[in-house]
Amino acid sequence: MLLLGPSGSGKSTLLAGLAGLLDPDAGEVEGAIRLDGRDIRSARTTRARTGLVMQDTEAAIVMNRAGDDVAFGLENRGVPAGEIWARVDEALAAVGFPGGRDTPTAALSGGEQQRLVIAGILALRPGLLLLDEVTANLDPAGAALVRSLIERVLDTTRATCVLVEHRVDDVVDLVDRAVVLEPGGGVVADGAPAEVFGRQGAELAARGVWVPGRLPVVRRTALEPAGPPLVRARGVRLRYPAATRDALPPTNLTLRSGEAVAVTGPNGAGKSSLALVMAGLIRPTAGTVDAVGPLAAQQPGKPLWRWPGRELARSVGTVFQDPEHQFVRTTVRAELALGPRLTGSDAATATARAEELMERLGLTALAEANPFTLSGGEKRRLSVATAIATAPTVVIADEPTFGQDALTWAALAELLADLRDNGAALALVTHDRALVEAVADRELALP
Secondary structure: OEEEOOOOOOHHHHHHHHOOOOOHHHOOOOOOOEEOOEEHHHOHHHHOOEEEEOOOOHHHOOOOEHHHHHHHHHHHOOOOHHHHHHHHHHHHHHOOOOOOOOOEHHHOOHHHHHHHHHHHHHOOOOOEEEEEOOOOOOOHHHHHHHHHHHHHHHHHHOOEEEEEOOOHHHHOOOOOOEEEEOOOOOEEEEEOHHHHHHHHHHHHHHHOOOEOOEOOOOOOOOOOOOOOEEEEEEEEEEOOOOOOOOOEEEEEEEEEOOEEEEEEOOOOOOHHHHHHHHOOOOOOOEEEEEEOHHHHHHOOOOEHHHOOHHHHHHHEEEEOOOHHHHOOOOOHHHHHHHHHHHOOOOHHHHHHHHHHHHHHOOOHHHOOOOHHHOOHHHHHHHHHHHHHOOOOOEEEEEOOOOOOOHHHHHHHHHHHHHHHHOOOEEEEEOOOHHHHHHHOOEEEEOO
């Protein structure tokens, strides 16, 4: 079953409920969820038949070695010791995990983490498989492998699968049923995919639901010649402490004013590492990352990683792969006003900037919400907004369109295009081909 709906409609919450993770005593939970005919809150043995892959894969990794992480669930389910390692190896191979059992989990890229978590759930052989955006951080080959794996697992085990996925075109042939949720509660469509999309496609697209064959139109101005260089990386290489291989092999990249560069490549190629190095947040193991041209005048002679934090925040906006890594305030409004205040804006100007960004990205109704309570898509939009709240000259964004419905995706894409057209230099780390085609002026494909 494909579960769809606009951002914030409750898709991830419903999956958590089906997995038995909603606590009626911790919030307002109404109604009942029954699994195999029993109330899921009192059916521990029944809950053991479910397997949930959440949006935040990093939070699901609990062990230091990849093999131990996959074995963890098997041990807790009481699988006989003699069977565990065979199932671990089978699951790692099935998802195309690039390392062996001994691979340190701390050294994994976001996409590699995703594969490991999927392997851990599939090793349990659940009867109910709950998958929340499981291909979002995977390269095209990895996403195709996981889709093929899901199909094979369902065919051989006859398990039930509930799938939340925004790459609708890629999974529509895999699913038997499509269910569309409405923000605030309720189901607006439920049926065979061909029937739902054929009868209600235009209406659903207008609501922001991804519909096969319907891509949002992104306004784009005529391309102008790129302006002067602002950041130049020469031979940058990065190896994390205790790692046995480079996270980023020697790479060159120049970011120019008024130009958007898409950084693409397979999982583990070093895209996120390059983003952190280009943003001045990590000192490269080798090579240099320098501000050049107009940007160099702000801190003459200093590589970006040596810039004072306030100056760096004023000039370079960074969107991390995990949105929660950049939240430090208790409300959305305060989060958005923080950057402008720290970089010299008065309270009125900072508040006005926060209101502007909330309005543009559909976050106004959430102004007083705690950022950590937002949906995955809402967190991503907030993280992009906080990165650009100071009107930086350079924007480094890692998977900026993750978890969006069609309308919020278009809003983010147009916002990024506007930044470029107004003279900012953009580096967009992404597996989203639609974003590359809509916004990028050139592409750096890492091997």
